[in-house]
Amino acid sequence: MSVVAPVVPEVTASNRPFFEGAREGELRVQRCSACGHHHFPPTSRCAACLSVKVEWTAVSGRGSLWSWVVMHRAYFTALKGSLPYEVGFVRLDEGPMMMTRLVEIRGRDLACDMPVEVVFERVTADLTLPMFRPLTIGDAP
Numbered sequence: 496m497s498v499v500a501p502v503v504p505e506v507t508a509s510n511r512p513f514f515e516g517a518r519e520g521e522l523r524v525q526r527c528s529a530c531g532h533h534h535f536p537p538t539s540r541c542a543a544c545l546s547v548k549v550e551w552t553a554v555s556g557r558g559s560l561w562s563w564v565v566m567h568r569a570y571f572t573a574l575k576g577s578l579p580y581e582v583g584f585v586r587l588d589e590g591p592m593m594m595t596r597l598v599e600i601r602g603r604d605l606a607c608d609m610p611v612e613v614v615f616e617r618v619t620a621d622l623t624l625p626m627f628r629p630l631t632i633g634d635a636p
Contacts (some may be wrong), residue, residue, distance in 0.1 A: 585611055
């Protein structure tokens with residue numbers, strides 16, 4: 496699997512733990528210490544109870560495909576060589592939704608509720624991005 500000239504996201508203080516986890520091969524989202532709710536993208540308060548007691552935690556990296564689109568136009572010049580490519584919304588097993596690149600599958604083979612798992616693509620020496628691929632029956636726990 497290879498990504499051609501990816502769009503490089505900005506790493507900020509609020510999302511740095513997410514990207515550090517990806518570099519270590521670990522998918523991380525925020526979890527509320529007060530109520531246990533997992534959420535993504537990062538916020539300063541829990542989306543469920545508004546507590547400020549949020550922490551980053553590793554999650555399973557598994558989920559299901561909620562929806563997707565096949566991109567036939569390069570809205571970012573860096574992705575022109577990747578056309579067409581798939582972008583999807585994945586509902587993680589822990590609850591949060593994540594917009595992501597879908598890899599190792601073509602658009603016509605995608606299906607709602609398809610089980611997926613995270614894979615990591617190193618795009619620079621300092622940046623690794625999580626993407627999702629279909630979870631095959633033999634891979635299920």
